Amino acid sequence: xxxxxxxxxxxxxxxxxxxxxxxxxxxxxxxxxxxxxxxxxxxxxxxxxxxxxxxxxxxxxxxxxxxxxxxxxxxxxxxxxxxxxxxxxxxxxxxxxxxxxxxxxxxxxxxxxxxxxxxxxxxxxxxxxxxxxxxxxxxxxxxxxxxxxxxxxxxxxxxxxxxxxxxxxxxxxxxxxxxxxxxxxxxxxxxxxxxxxxxxxxxxxxxxxxxxxxxx
Numbered sequence: 001x002x003x004x005x006x007x008x009x010x011x012x013x014x015x016x017x018x019x020x021x022x023x024x025x026x027x028x029x030x031x032x033x034x035x036x037x038x039x040x041x042x043x044x045x046x047x048x049x050x051x052x053x054x055x056x057x058x059x060x061x062x063x064x065x066x067x068x069x070x071x072x073x074x075x076x077x078x079x080x081x082x083x084x085x086x087x088x089x090x091x092x093x094x095x096x097x098x099x100x101x102x103x104x105x106x107x108x109x110x111x112x113x114x115x116x117x118x119x120x121x122x123x124x125x126x127x128x129x130x131x132x133x134x135x136x137x138x139x140x141x142x143x144x145x146x147x148x149x150x151x152x153x154x155x156x157x158x159x160x161x162x163x164x165x166x167x168x169x170x171x172x173x174x175x176x177x178x179x180x181x182x183x184x185x186x187x188x189x190x191x192x193x194x195x196x197x198x199x200x201x202x203x204x205x206x207x208x209x210x211x212x213x214x215x216x
Contacts (some may be wrong), residue, residue: 003156004089009167015071016071019071039166040166046096047142068100073111073150080205083205091115092115095116096147100123119133120133139170151175181197
């Protein structure tokens with residue numbers, strides 16, 4: 001049987017809300033809206049958006065840690081991890097967000113064994129710097145984190161993408177199966193891209209079991 005590799009976004013896909021947006025709104029309530037609107041309208045790229053936001057906010061680490069932990073993860077996600085593990089299907093977290101809060105939330109849920117690829121948040125005395133170690137200059141949409149590169153590690157697998165946002169569009173549309181909500185769902189619907197909508201991971205498990213049984 002062909003291996004299935006799952007690629008999962010983090011913000012509002014594993015986490016119960018968009019953690020990065022929550023941090024930005026908390027730290028710069030009067031300044032973030034226009035930058036976010038420019039990103040949603042496609043006027044600036046993911047990388048440009050992240051750089052501009054990092055210049056605006058001056059977060060306090062202790063305060064932000066408390067905020068992040070209050071958001072938490074989708075309570076059905078651990079069940080999906082267990083299900084995929086039993087099937088020996090690799091899971092990879094691919095995020096255009098930041099290691100600081102992703103590591104914090106996965107550790108709190110005892111899921112910090114999962115492979116995670118993301119941007120990096122570097123704390124300073126007066127705020128943060130952001131780094132993009134997975135940026136690729138040849139990325140056609142100038143993503144801060146080019147998620148498509150991770151598919152290369154599983155060349156013979158069936159690729160499944162689970163996501164919710166604009167930063168997921170490029171990678172998701174290169175996969176055989178897409179589970180989508182929010183902005184990614186809107187994009188799939190508007191462009192007639194095959195997909196399955198979801199609200200929780202139990203729905204994904206059910207859909208995957210039905211699909212995999214059908215291929216036997």
